[in-house]
Amino acid sequence: MAIEVRIPTILRSYTGGAKVVEGAGDTLSDLLTDLDSRHAGLKGRLVTDAGALHRFVNVYVNDEDVRFLGALDAKLNDGDSVTILPAVAGGAFGFAAAAAIAGHRAAVAAR
Amino acid sequence: MLSIDRSIVDAIVAHARRDHPDEACGVVAGPVGSDTPTRHIPMENSARSMTFYEFDSMEQLRVWRAMDDRDEEPVVIYHSHTATEAYPSRTDISFAGEPGAHYLLVSTREPDTEEIRSFRIVDGVVTEEPVRIVDAAVDPHAVQSYMFGQSPATVDYECSGR
Numbered sequence: 297m298a299i300e301v302r303i304p305t306i307l308r309s310y311t312g313g314a315k316v317v318e319g320a321g322d323t324l325s326d327l328l329t330d331l332d333s334r335h336a337g338l339k340g341r342l343v344t345d346a347g348a349l350h351r352f353v354n355v356y357v358n359d360e361d362v363r364f365l366g367a368l369d370a371k372l373n374d375g376d377s378v379t380i381l382p383a384v385a386g387g388a389f390g391f392a393a394a395a396a397i398a399g400h401r402a403a404v405a406a407r
Numbered sequence: 408m409l410s411i412d413r414s415i416v417d418a419i420v421a422h423a424r425r426d427h428p429d430e431a432c433g434v435v436a437g438p439v440g441s442d443t444p445t446r447h448i449p450m451e452n453s454a455r456s457m458t459f460y461e462f463d464s465m466e467q468l469r470v471w472r473a474m475d476d477r478d479e480e481p482v483v484i485y486h487s488h489t490a491t492e493a494y495p496s497r498t499d500i501s502f503a504g505e506p507g508a509h510y511l512l513v514s515t516r517e518p519d520t521e522e523i524r525s526f527r528i529v530d531g532v533v534t535e536e537p538v539r540i541v542d543a544a545v546d547p548h549a550v551q552s553y554m555f556g557q558s559p560a561t562v563d564y565e566c567s568g569r
Contacts, residue, residue: 304504304505305480305505305506305507306504306505306506352501352502352504353504354464354467354468356464356468359468361464361465361468363464379468381467381468381471382502382504382505383461383462383464383502383504384432384450384461384462384467384484384502384504384505385454385459385460385461385462385498385502386459386460386486386495386496386498386499386501386502386503387430387454387456387458387459387460387486387488387496387498387499388430388457388458388459388488388489388490388491388496388498389456389458389459389496389498
């Protein structure tokens with residue numbers, strides 16, 4: 297079962313520079329595990345230590361944001377296209393509040 | 408260094424003023440590899456906040472796909488700070504996910520003048536860069552500084568010591 301996955305610039309260091317890779321899995325979580333077996337470290341950039349989809353990325357299945365499809369539990373089918381984009385966000389908001397939104401991992405990353 | 412056409416800067420400032428006191432945000436696309444911003448795309452701030460901005464994820468998907476179809480990339484990603492200086496907050500740094508983009512910040516805290524600054528943000532490291540505002544209507548080679556509402560002078564704007 298082949299699912300096309302579009303990789304954003306910032307994560308292409310994990311795919312040897314490839315913009316599109318293929319993977320397999322019945323759910324988004326399975327797909328990311330499969331991808332990580334060939335592109336080690338990729339899953340860690342998309343999924344937090346707590347096992348949730350990272351706040352800093354948007355993942356889409358075909359034309360839908362996976363946050364509306366069950367996030368990591370989103371079901372996948374052969375021929376689906378998965379797109380990963382960096383979430384674009386920010387603002388003057390204080391760091392403590394931002395960290396509360398983004399989780400502890402964000403706090404570590406920003407130091 | 409960011410070189411950007413004055414008409415695009417004017418459109419960004421107008422967007423920031425229109426949405427003030429909420430933060431405004433958007434993209435300027437340009438041909439891949441050109442480092443030249445040519446197509447201004449104001450985006451909705453789905454956070455509708457005075458202290459936070461976030462692209463609507465579905466609008467972003469449409470805009471990023473359109474850029475892909477046109478062989479464009481996000482050359483500039485901009486947003487406004489409406490009560491503080493035009494310098495990336497820690498939140499901005501945490502989220503910065505386009506290492507090739509110029510992160511342009513506009514401060515609208517002063518009613519009559521704007522502070523416009525540009526940064527590279529790569530792996531959490533912020534580097535300020537000069538902004539050259541190019542007045543194509545007068546002379547495509549002329550480079551003028553943005554002097555916060557004063558008449559433009561023909562000098563380069565160089566940021567100090569960064």
